[in-house]
Amino acid sequence: MKTTNAVMEYLAALERLKKNAPVHVPKGSPINKDQVALEAGRKRGTIRNRPGFEQLIAEIESATSEQSPSVKKKRLQSNPNQSAEIEQLKRDLDVARSRYMSLLYLNAEMAKTISKLGGEVAQYGVVTDLQIDPNSTDVPY
Template sequence: MSAINEYYAALERLKANKPTVLPKGSAINNDTVALEAGRKRGSIKKSRHIALVQAIELAAKQAGQNVLSPIQQIEQAKSKTKAVKSDYEQLKEDYEKLLQKCNSLLLENFELRQSTRTI
């Protein structure tokens, strides 16, 4: 069996969610098809296997997976980074408030102990 036929067979197994090499539910992309076909990651080149790459992208879309362009991936990463930074800032603010409250309670506890000792 030629390599291209092995790639198409691997693609069909992934579409049917019955892979033999990869775990079930694996994403459909160039690398997973190559690995399922027993080849190395990155062995499917867009310049050499145009029809196969198009078939993989179509299968990924039909499977409900988003095939994002590099620009879209960067934008998605930026938005995730902004969300994480926002969450971090909120957590930092909450931490500072709790630290102030804890210190206030420690001071109050200390003052109450001092007042009970003098009585």
């Protein structure tokens, strides 16, 4: 089968990506069909499973499997400040979940008490009129 000019451009782009010397995409980019198309100066998604691209797709897949793991998964260095902030957010989430579960339990207990005393209890999921005291000193934690 005759190789078209477009396929030859894609193959040249693939070779540049293999050598980690791309012109149009950042160095260290993963090798896949979209990156090869972008490196060839074409749009993303132009390399598809259609007649004429079988050899190209096979070479891209073989290059992908040969690519080193460090290039496949490019990871930024962890930022200590960001890590500390993430840990603090996780702790805050645990506190919020704990408080939420506690309030759910308290709400269920109050609903039982109201029912025992003969009062009417709103069904769960129904929004009722809430009044919040703006001068309240109740702090969740």
